[in-house]
Amino acid sequence: xxxxxxxxxxxxxxxxxxxxxxxxxxxxxxxxxxxxxxxxxxxxxxxxxxxxxxxxxxxxxxxxxxxxxxxxxxxxxxxxxxxxxxxxxxxxxxxxxxxxxxxxxxxxxxxxxxxxxxxxxxxxxxxxxxxxxxxxxxxxxxxxxxxxxxxxxxxxxxxxxxxxxxxxxxxxxxxxxxxxxxxxxxxxxxxxxxxxxxxxxxxxxxxxxxxxxxxxxxxxxxxxxxxxxxxxxxxxxxxxxxxxxxxxxxxxxxxxxxxxxxxxxxxxxxxxxxxxxxxxxxxxxxxxxxxxxxxxxxxxx
Amino acid sequence: xxxxxxxxxxxxxxxxxxxxxxxxxxxxxxxxxxxxxxxxxxxxxxxxxxxxxxxxxxxxxxxxxxxxxxxxxxxxxxxxxxxxxxxxxxxxxxxxxxxxxxxxxxxxxxxxxxxxxxxxxxx
Numbered sequence: 001x002x003x004x005x006x007x008x009x010x011x012x013x014x015x016x017x018x019x020x021x022x023x024x025x026x027x028x029x030x031x032x033x034x035x036x037x038x039x040x041x042x043x044x045x046x047x048x049x050x051x052x053x054x055x056x057x058x059x060x061x062x063x064x065x066x067x068x069x070x071x072x073x074x075x076x077x078x079x080x081x082x083x084x085x086x087x088x089x090x091x092x093x094x095x096x097x098x099x100x101x102x103x104x105x106x107x108x109x110x111x112x113x114x115x116x117x118x119x120x121x122x123x124x125x126x127x128x129x130x131x132x133x134x135x136x137x138x139x140x141x142x143x144x145x146x147x148x149x150x151x152x153x154x155x156x157x158x159x160x161x162x163x164x165x166x167x168x169x170x171x172x173x174x175x176x177x178x179x180x181x182x183x184x185x186x187x188x189x190x191x192x193x194x195x196x197x198x199x200x201x202x203x204x205x206x207x208x209x210x211x212x213x214x215x216x217x218x219x220x221x222x223x224x225x226x227x228x229x230x231x232x233x234x235x236x237x238x239x240x241x242x243x244x245x246x247x248x249x250x251x252x253x254x255x256x257x258x259x260x261x262x263x264x265x266x267x268x269x270x271x272x273x274x275x276x277x278x279x280x281x282x283x284x285x286x287x288x289x290x291x292x293x294x295x296x297x298x299x300x301x
Numbered sequence: 302x303x304x305x306x307x308x309x310x311x312x313x314x315x316x317x318x319x320x321x322x323x324x325x326x327x328x329x330x331x332x333x334x335x336x337x338x339x340x341x342x343x344x345x346x347x348x349x350x351x352x353x354x355x356x357x358x359x360x361x362x363x364x365x366x367x368x369x370x371x372x373x374x375x376x377x378x379x380x381x382x383x384x385x386x387x388x389x390x391x392x393x394x395x396x397x398x399x400x401x402x403x404x405x406x407x408x409x410x411x412x413x414x415x416x417x418x419x420x421x422x423x424x
Contacts, residue, residue, distance in 0.1 A: 036350070045392065049422070074419035080395055081349060104317045128317035130324065143328050147346040153313035155321065156328040167323050 005182075008231050011264045012283060021285035026186040028069045029088040029289065031114075032062040035121050035150045037082040039064075046077065056088050059257040062121075063091055081148045086114045089183075089282045089292035090229070092256050093176060094118035096294055097225040101126045103171035108161040108214055111138035113145030115176055120151040127171075129154040132164060162209035164217060171222050175214040177207045179228035179235050183291025186284055207239045215247055215297065223252070224297040229290055231281070233267040236293040240279060241272040243297070252296040254280035258287045263295070302333070309334040311347065342386065345398035345412055352388045352396035359388040360400060360407055367391060368421050370400065370409035378407050386410065 005012070005019065012018050030053070032039045039061045043053050053064040065088075072078055072085045094115050099105050101123050107116045110131040119129055131154045133142055139156055146154055159165065161175070180200050181188070211226050218224050228235050240263075243249050254260060263279030265272045282292040303310040312318065312330025333347040352359070366376050370389075387402040389411065399410040 041393070071419070074417055076391075076395075076416075076420040079416055079420055080397070081346075102315065104320075125313055126315065128313070128315050128321065130321060136327065139327060147331055147344075150331070150346070150350040152311060152331050152350070153315070154330070155312070155324075155326045157324050158327055159325075165324065168320050 005185075005231070011233065011267055012231065013261060014285060017285040018283055021283075021288075022185050024186070026087075026290065027288055028066045028072060029056055029086060029091065030064050030066050030069075030072050030083045031086045031091045031118065032064065033082055033084055033117070033121060033149050034062060035125060036080065037077075042077065042082050046075075051075075057092075057257055060092075060095055063088060079148075081150050084114060084117065084145070084149060086118075087187075087292075088289035089258070089287055090114060090290065091118060092258060092282075092292075093174070093225060093227050093294060094122055096254055096256060096296060097172055097174055097223065099123050099127075099172040103127045104168075105129045105172040105174065106164070106170040106214070106217060107131050107174045107176070108164065108210055109133060109176055109178060110142055110156075111135070112141040113143075113149075115174060116142070116154060117145055117149040117151050119172075119174065120146070120149070120153055123153060125150075125152045127153055130157055130170070131155065132157045132159055132161060134158060134160050162206065162213050164213055166213075166216060168217075169219040169222070170217055171219055173214040173218050173222065173224040174227075175210050175224065176227045177210050177235075179203060179207070179230040180232055181229055182231050183229035183282075183284075183293075185291070187290060204234045204239055207235055208242055211239055211243055212247065215243060215249060218297075218299065220299060221301075222298070226295040226297060228293045230293065231283075231291050233264055233270075233272075236281075236295075237263050237265070237267070237272045237276045237279060238270060240276060240295045240297070244273045244275060248300045250298050250300040251275050251278040252298055253278050254294050254296055256280070258282065261286065263293070303329050307336045308332050309341075343399065345410075348388055348398050349396050352390065353394055355388050358382055358386070358402075359390055360402070361390050361394075362397075363391065364421065367397070370407070371411065371413060371416060371421070373409070375406040375408045378402065378405055380405075
């Protein structure tokens with residue numbers, strides 16, 4: 001099955017290590033929820049239970065590796081909303097976007113709510129988050145996550161992300177778009193469980209529409225993060241490249257203390273804008289987590 | 302605080318609320334209270350979020366007492382309280398949710414489905 005990824009041999013560095021990493025089990029990462037507890041207190045109380053957490057990032061003390069835990073959802077601390085199990089690369093998204101207190105934020109594809117709740121934590125429950133997801137069936141999980149983690153500054157809407165009403169502009173927009181989920185291979189053992197082959201072919205067009213709508217919903221000095229959990233440049237750099245060509249957009253560097261690779265500027269006979277080097281690719285042999293892509297976007301001043 | 306027919310929702314106070322009022326919103330903020338019969342009852346999530354600020358009607362329990370409550374048993378509490386809802390906390394003021402105190406006996410109002418057996422382990 002990992003032969004599927006050979007199409008990326010020219011863009012993934014140290015490809016044999018990458019292939020090996022796909023066979024290793026995915027470590028358990030948790031995010032400590034500052035809305036309800038402090039990292040030091042939480043780490044101490046878990047140590048008393050024999051659960052020793054390790055910091056996953058020097059810069060962010062809420063991101064931890066929980067080596068002996070298979071199911072952090074079985075901890076009382078989960079019920080209390082002190083922790084949220086979340087892949088390390090996924091939990092970096094909100095930190096990269098870094099929304100400010102008292103701002104407005106739109107999470108375009110929000111369920112199951114990990115990133116919305118993380119944004120709420122960074123905003124210290126101030127301002128307003130519009131947490132959007134098309135499918136009402138996914139609102140149950142979304143609402144549950146937000147309530148469990150003590151989020152007070154979010155409303156939930158059910159618009160198609162690509163048709164979100166243009167009535168209000170936001171300071172921050174998060175577009176963690178539907179994707180082929182290839183980066184989740186270590187978790188699922190499949191190269192994209194999200195949709196069938198036909199659906200996957202339609203993804204870049206959907207992603208482009210969501211990205212463009214998100215950009216159009218941004219205030220003049222607003223910032224946007226586009227992210228996927230796939231390696232496919234057609235869903236990543238190619239989509240962002242179209243935005244750079246058709247809108248007055250700029251990319252800001254992705255500043256994290258994880259081992260990220262710059263975005264690619266060429267793939268499959270397609271040449272992309274050089275600025276796409278400012279995007280970030282996260283690979284499981286460099287960051288022991290799921291594969292991820294991020295592009296930080298703003299309006300060109 | 303926003304109100305529906307049977308519930309009250311708490312949402313952070315911000316001017317943005319008015320600017321997004323044209324959107325179709327399916328949920329807003331945290332469900333804080335709901336009407337149960339003639340009573341207005343705080344939700345577990347509201348109590349978990351704000352219970353740490355309470356100075357009265359808070360009952361500290363240990364893990365065996367929590368297990369007993371979740372088995373449907375009542376526990377004896379040697380406190381002088383008015384009959385009604387009390388806040389249940391465990392360990393270092395970790396607020397679990399609500400109990401119902403009647404004449405020195407407390408019964409559980411905790412959401413049993415959300416507290417798995419595996420959680421009832423303290424090392």
